[in-house]
Amino acid sequence: xTEFFSAQGLSCIRQDRVLFEQLDLTLNSGELLQIxxxxxAGKSSLLRLLAGLSTPDDGTIYFQGQLIAExxxxxxxxxxxxxxxxxxxxxxxxxxxxxxxxxxxxxxxVDSMTLLGELGLAGLEDLxxxxxxxxxxxxxxxxxxxxTNCPLWILDEPFTALDQSAIxxxxxxxxxxLAQGGAMIVTTHQPLSDGFSCLxxxxxxxxx
Amino acid sequence: xxxWLHPLAKPEILYHFCGRLLPWLMGSAVLTLLFxxxxxxxxxxxxxxxxxxxxxxxxxxxxxxxxxxxxxxxxIAAFTALxxxxxxxxxxxxxxxxxGAVFTAIALLTGMAWGKPMWGTWWEWDARLTSELIxxxxxxxxxxxxxAFSDRQTGTKVACLLALVGFVNVPIIHFxxxxxxxxxxxxxxxxxxxxxxxxSMLWPxxxxxxxxxLLMLALFCVRLRTAILQNEQHRPWVKSALGGQ
Amino acid sequence: xVSVFIRRxxxxxxxQKADWLxxxxxxxxxxxxxxxxxxxxxxxxxxxxxxxxxxAALLSVLLASERLFRDDYRNGVIEQLVANRQALMPFVLAxxxxxxxxxxLPLVVISPVVAMLLGVEPAAFxxxxxxxLIGTPLLSILSVLGAAITMxxxxxxxxxxxxxxxxxxxxxxxxxxxxxAAGMGLPYNGQLAILVAMLLLAFALVPLAIASALxxxxx
Numbered sequence: 001x002t003e004f005f006s007a008q009g010l011s012c013i014r015q016d017r018v019l020f021e022q023l024d025l026t027l028n029s030g031e032l033l034q035i036x037x038x039x040x041a042g043k044s045s046l047l048r049l050l051a052g053l054s055t056p057d058d059g060t061i062y063f064q065g066q067l068i069a070e071x072x073x074x075x076x077x078x079x080x081x082x083x084x085x086x087x088x089x090x091x092x093x094x095x096x097x098x099x100x101x102x103x104x105x106x107x108x109x110v111d112s113m114t115l116l117g118e119l120g121l122a123g124l125e126d127l128x129x130x131x132x133x134x135x136x137x138x139x140x141x142x143x144x145x146x147x148t149n150c151p152l153w154i155l156d157e158p159f160t161a162l163d164q165s166a167i168x169x170x171x172x173x174x175x176x177x178l179a180q181g182g183a184m185i186v187t188t189h190q191p192l193s194d195g196f197s198c199l200x201x202x203x204x205x206x207x208x
Numbered sequence: 209x210x211x212w213l214h215p216l217a218k219p220e221i222l223y224h225f226c227g228r229l230l231p232w233l234m235g236s237a238v239l240t241l242l243f244x245x246x247x248x249x250x251x252x253x254x255x256x257x258x259x260x261x262x263x264x265x266x267x268x269x270x271x272x273x274x275x276x277x278x279x280x281x282x283x284i285a286a287f288t289a290l291x292x293x294x295x296x297x298x299x300x301x302x303x304x305x306x307x308g309a310v311f312t313a314i315a316l317l318t319g320m321a322w323g324k325p326m327w328g329t330w331w332e333w334d335a336r337l338t339s340e341l342i343x344x345x346x347x348x349x350x351x352x353x354x355x356a357f358s359d360r361q362t363g364t365k366v367a368c369l370l371a372l373v374g375f376v377n378v379p380i381i382h383f384x385x386x387x388x389x390x391x392x393x394x395x396x397x398x399x400x401x402x403x404x405x406x407x408s409m410l411w412p413x414x415x416x417x418x419x420x421x422l423l424m425l426a427l428f429c430v431r432l433r434t435a436i437l438q439n440e441q442h443r444p445w446v447k448s449a450l451g452g453q
Numbered sequence: 454x455v456s457v458f459i460r461r462x463x464x465x466x467x468x469q470k471a472d473w474l475x476x477x478x479x480x481x482x483x484x485x486x487x488x489x490x491x492x493x494x495x496x497x498x499x500x501x502x503x504x505x506x507x508x509a510a511l512l513s514v515l516l517a518s519e520r521l522f523r524d525d526y527r528n529g530v531i532e533q534l535v536a537n538r539q540a541l542m543p544f545v546l547a548x549x550x551x552x553x554x555x556x557x558l559p560l561v562v563i564s565p566v567v568a569m570l571l572g573v574e575p576a577a578f579x580x581x582x583x584x585x586l587i588g589t590p591l592l593s594i595l596s597v598l599g600a601a602i603t604m605x606x607x608x609x610x611x612x613x614x615x616x617x618x619x620x621x622x623x624x625x626x627x628x629x630x631x632x633x634a635a636g637m638g639l640p641y642n643g644q645l646a647i648l649v650a651m652l653l654l655a656f657a658l659v660p661l662a663i664a665s666a667l668x669x670x671x672x
Contacts, residue, residue, distance in 0.1 A: 015359070016442055051536045054672040055293065076538035083536075085529025089461075091468045096461060103457035104540035128468070290665070342619050349616045356606040365669045366602055370616060373598070373662055377620055380651070384623035388630065 003062070004029045004183055005152060010059035012045050019045055023059070025202060027183050029151070032174065032196055035187045037204030043187040044084055044156055046204065050185060051081040051154050063152075080105070080150040084157060086141035090130035094121055094140045097129060101144045115146055120166065134161040145173055153177065153184040168193075217294050220445045223436045226429040233429060237422035244415030252412050261325045264318050266413060270420040272315035272336075275343060278308030278424060282350075283375030286368040296432075298364045299439055301371055302354050303431035307424055309347035316340055335389035339382045346374040360439075454540060458547035466555050473555035476517040480560060483509040484567055495572050502571040503632035504625075506581060510560055511592065511621050515614055517556040518596030521548065522604045522667075531604070532671045545663045549590075549597050557589030573636070580635030584628040587648045594655045595620050601666035623651060 003026045010023040019042030027033050037043050049056050052068055052075060061068045068075045088097040098112050116125050119139045129137050138161050145153065159167050171193055177184065178196070192199065216222050248266035282304050289297040319337050320330050331337070350367050357363030440446050466473055487505045488498055525531050534541050564585055568578040599617035603609045631644035 013442075018442075048672075053532065053536055073538060076536065079536060081533055081536040083529045083532050085527070085532065087529045087533040089465065089524060089528055089530060091465055091524075092461065096464060099457060100461050103454050104534060104537055104544075106454065106539070342622060345615070345619045349619065352612060352615055353602065353606070356603070356608055356612050358607055359605070362605060362669060362672065365672070366606075366666065369662065369666055369669060370602060373620070373659075376658070377623075380623050381619070384626045388626040 003027065003065075004031075005061075005063055007050065007061045008059055010046070010049060010061070011057045012042060012049060013057045014042070014045060020204060021058075027185065027200070029181045029183055030178050031183050032178060032192075032199050033183075033185045034192060034199060034201045035185065035204060036189070036201060037187075038206045041204040041206045043204055047081075047083070047154055047156050047185065047187060051079060051083075052076065053081075078150055079152050079154065080145065080148045081154045082141060082144075082156065082158065086137055088129050088137060088141050090137075091128050093126050093128055094132070094143075095125045097140055098143050098147075102147055105144065105148055105150070107147045107149070110147060112143075115143060118146070119143055119169070135163055135166065138162055139166060142170065145170075145177075151182045153182065153186075155184065155186045157187055157189075159188055159190050217296055219296050219436045219440050220443075220449075222296050223433055223449065226433050230426060230429045230433075233422055233426035237419055237426050239419075240415055240422060241419035244412050244417075244419050248409070248412035248416055252409050261322065262409075264322045265409070266416045268315060268318040268322060269413060270417040271311045271318065272340065273417060274420050274424055275308055275312035275315050275340065277421075278304060278311060279343065279347070279371075279375065279378065282308060282371050286371040286375075289368045290365070290372065295439070296436065298368055299435040300428075300432055301350075301368050302364055303435045304428050305347055305350045305354075305367075305371070307427050307431065309344060309351065311420075311424070312340060312344040312347060316344065333389065335386040338385045338389065342381055342385070343378070346378070350374070454543040455546055455550075458540075458544055459550055462547055462551035463554070466551065472520060473517065473559065476513040476556050477559045477563065479516055480509050480513040481563070481567075483512060484570060488571075498571050499573065499636070502568075502573050503577070503581070503629035503636070505571065506564070506567060506632075507584075507588075507625050507629050510585065510589065511618070511625065513560070514556050514589070514592040514596050515599075515617060518552065518593075518600045518617075519610050519613055521552065521597060521600035523609075526604050526670070531667055535668050535671050541664050541667065542660065545597070545601075545660050545667070549594055549660070549663075552597055553590050553593040557585075557593050560589055561585045573632075576638065577632050577636035580632045580641055583645060584631050584648065587645065587652055588624055588628045591624055591648070591652045591655050592621065594652075594659045598659050598663050598666065601663045601670070604667065605670040624648070627651075 006024075006026040008024050010025075011021045012019040023046070025033065035043050035046060045054075048054050050061060052061075052072065055069075063071060063075045063078070066074075087101070089100075092100070094116060095112055098115070102109070113122075113125065116122055119142075121136060121139055124132060124136065129140060132140070138158075142158060158170060162170065167190075174184065174186075175196070216225060245266055249263050252263070254260050254262065282301055285297050285301045285304065288294065289301055316337070319340065323332055323334075323337075324330050350371050353370055354363045354367035357366065437446055437450075484505065487501070487509075491497065491501065522531060534544055561582065564582055565578070567573075568581060573581060595617055596613075599613045602616060603613050606612055627644045627647050631641040631648070634641040634644065
């Protein structure tokens, strides 16, 4: 059986510094890969490589047995990538930001109000996002995870600025996604709570 | 041919290839330039209308032609670099841009120096001079853009894109400037219409042109080698290549 | 998808009025400076009017385009759109359309007042409206390209001008030639046809270059 997602011999050089070399990873459906490492170890760079945003200096990435360079459209359609920045515009309201991403991912219409209520943002839907706190902005950004049906999620520090209850809710959504046969790659400094049966970790060490 | 070109995409092999080519290019460039320019500047006959000022043609025309040829080479390299994502070709675009800019500047300055005795003014809004000036702006844009990014790789790629966009625009700009020029000042350029060149002037001109081409290629080799070393400075082969010398 | 994106851009413009009001004011102020600089002689102004109007238009559109992608780049919107791929081109088209609606269209609307200030004759005035109507979309396309190219650059503003102004030259030449011809009572459909041709060519090719510039800038 071909792996859902795999990478072999990845190398990344940024500004003449080798971030990582000869990195291999595999990910099957229903698995969560947690990438750990110190600040500056190259976690975000690795995620950007895996999301197809930049090309590795060396190595190959496969999606369902195909090189991602050869199935870019199909790969991008199966991927939900949320980077280090939130991807929400501060001048827009939570509703408008969610509508924007729903259109971008071509998702069917759902009632955003109930979703916002679920995320603990009820009553804030008409405020521009620069009036919200960092954690509330992060929730607006992550709202698309409740809408999307992409099988592969790549998330950069999703728990940043979230409070405990929001983290619990997000992890519940993670489990739901994995149970439906999805896969995800996450960087985080926080340990994930128990209950992830298919948890893999990858430690990136800081190199000079 | 691709089989022959393919190994050259490796920085190390290209570096040594350019190194082997360089002495030959430089040597023949110096010889042909000396030969063509001495013939042209000292021994070719003066023009019956322009007397000795015509001799600037042996610098002006080759550098003007080269300014455009270099832009074409740069644009082809930029296209190759963007489509096939070959790093050495991206570096080649940045290596060749300043050479083209200098040729353009030489063509402009000699054009002005020629214009003073011929037209009685340093600067005439002549179609060819104006296009050349805009070409210089396009070159400077590519060079400035490449230097404006903190991430060198991004800057290089964006400069490639701009070189390509500029190349699509060069004919449009040239055509519109020519049209604009004929619209505004009919007579002033016809008085300087190109006469057919006599063979006694044509041969030194062609040899000078060849010399300029060889010089451009030689300088390109030098700059490409430097760019390769800069971009690959942490690779082990660079240390051994430089340590050996 | 494009309509949702256009609505988003319009909502943003409604909230950041300076983004489109300032270039418009800039256009008017530059036009007032010219008579003060070259003298109020009506005949001279009438001769110079086509060039003045178009140079002011170029500069004000350039001014408006600088901030075009800044916020979306800083917030990571562009990065996530590039990862998504399918939404990138609609986003680019929405940016072009709203850039024209917010900077090009106001120039067309205000041009009657400008024509009055500079003493442009009625025949030339129609030509001015037409060239602005055809030319400003082309200006928008090229300035969106410039903004996309310099998005991640450290020093955007002046660099953008250096890159994009040479590309405006054909447009400047043909647009002011059309107005001039109209002022002399000559037919100018030739110039207009060339302007339309340039607009269509740019509309076919430049969005691809913009999308690829955005991709390079986030890589």
